[in-house]
Amino acid sequence: MSTDPCDGCDTPVKIRGGIGDFWSFFGGSDDAEGMLLTFDSDGSEHLLCYDCIEKLPDEPTAADVSALE
Template sequence: MAKESCDGCGRTITVAGGIANIWSFSNQPSTGIMLEFEDGSDHLLCYPCIEQLPDDPSEADVAALEEYDPEADADTDADTSEN
């Protein structure tokens, strides 16, 4: 699997398919997608960032996304596992 960084938050995105998987039998899905906006910009974004975008996103909306904080995810995972 190829790995890239999300243009919005910097989270590592796994990209399925392509030449990177020619010798791999991994069934791991992609964790992001490349989007082209009406303003002509294109961005590789993770699914959590895509969910935060408005209906008609622009490059400014991607720039406004917050950086990924892995420690915040660890805190969230700990909170949900205790329930």
């Protein structure tokens, strides 16, 4: 477990382990954790808190993340 600022709003975000099931716990937790999104299109990674993730469309792109900043 580590903490890094959210790419969207700079809120400190705790990162949970378990890369394989990021989306399986999406929506199933109400604590202040976030997720690291990786976009296959350009290989970029973005750490986001749940508040920002909820603002993204179902299939977010790097452009959608940039729009949060």
